[in-house]
Amino acid sequence: MCDHFHSHQLYTVAQVRELDRRAIEELGVPGFELMRRAAWAALSSLRRHWPQARRIAVYCGQGNNGGDGFLLAVLAREAGLQVDVFALNEASAGDAATARQAWKDAGGAVRLWRSSDALPTVDVHVDALYGTGLRRAPETSVAALIEAINASGTPVLALDVPSGLDADTGRTPGTAIRAERTVSFIAAKRGLHTGRAANVVGSLELDALGLPESLWRDVSPDARLLMPAHLPPRLRDANKGTNGHVLAIGGEHGMAGAIRLSGEAALRTGAGLVSVATRTEHLLALNAARPELMAHGVDGPQTLEPLLARANVLAVGPGLGQGAWSHALWLTALDSGKPLVLDADGLNLLAREPRRFTQQAVLTPHPGEAARLLGGTVAEVEADRFAAARALAHRFQAVVVLKGSGSLIANPDGRLNVCPWGNPGMAAGGMGDLLTGIVAALLAQGCDAWQAASLGVGLHARAGDCAARQGERGLLATDLLAPLRALCNGIDA
Ligand SMILES: NC(=O)C1=CN([C@@H]2O[C@H](COP(=O)(O)OP(=O)(O)OC[C@H]3O[C@@H](n4cnc5c(N)ncnc54)[C@H](O)[C@@H]3O)[C@@H](O)[C@H]2O)[C@H](O)CC1
């Protein structure tokens, strides 16, 4: 596998087609040659991942993805593997028809798939049904084949994109192939890294098909994958004031847990000082035990003001509630002009009273909060997470973290980062509260909103992956605090 020099740059399907066009028209590499190279890349991935495989089945769609499959079959047979080829129909055209003919000329048979057919017993199923050309949910007969393949217990190698996954958005409009490995060609499609992708892509291998770096010259990627990063080393003469002061605002009566987690996370991420403005007795009672997490009883804007004056970053929303007290604090915090992170009820209050931020601001909605902020539905947000994240960043002039599988970080200027880490164990209560505190602490230590959100999401997800090494079930937010502190210091916990 070639370590693709652009593996962290993510493209839309339209951009990948533009790269294909350039390769064919400007570099003079015929489409069929690209297909042959794709087949080679796929076969070498198959041989490396399943060295014992002796018998494979290839399922070919009618488009060029199917063409890749036919040529893979030719090469696999030449390599001595036993190959069964199924096609959805006779409709291949262009390069795919040439590829199909090449398989027949090599003496290969093409069986037309019928849903009554039993799948052959093989070592690997190769999915060449749909690639970037998927337009909608696979039709019934194809869906039946996909479900049979998924149910077979035989591992799947997906060519370019697991069939049924939308390479642009990461959604699966219907059923989709669950691949153990996906080998993708020329460029990483952004839909392979968010939404439902984590369920169906398996391990992802990228192959540039031998194309020169000049091809990517001026097709700027639509998004970028986060790379591991951590905070710069501390100044030797640092004092508590050097590393900023986070004021966490929340904790309505009986809602102490969330704001406390945000405060804890801010401390573990290295904020010099963390104080909490709350009115829940529980947190106030904790002061003696946890002096580093200074909770202050606040009954309204008047008692909040002096705390605001001493802080340089605000984290607003965890356990804040949405009543009169909550709203008064929320408004005072936003009007202070201080850099802030807005989460949970802070976002719900924003949905009721939208505004464009002038200060450094980071919003951290999950899909439900994003839907409320957009005035739409969760389904609409998940239908195109990239568009939703960008729409929010533009509407509120803030950096937006759209949480979920493959969290997205959108900047009002259009830049977008994708988080490759995290796991389903993190869909537990309190995980979002940690992220709020992490991002606030990074802002407090001098990061701007874009850096704080990007670095914060990465540290949070990597801490979640470290903690999940002991199992994703039963993963608690507090389990992330120790690995978080290590990662902030560049120690791979
Ligand atoms: N373009 C290149 O130079 C290279 C492309 N590679 C491979 O080609 C595919 C993209 O091929 P394309 O023909 O555009 O699309 P697909 O094969 O993915 O298309 C499927 C085919 O089926 C039709 N279709 C789409 N959705 C449905 C549906 N839900 N139900 C029924 N039929 C559907 C659609 O009309 C298409 O014609 C790319 O992924 C690569 O695998 C080479 O590998 C590299 C060079």
Ligand SMILES: [K+]
């Ligand atoms: K495919």
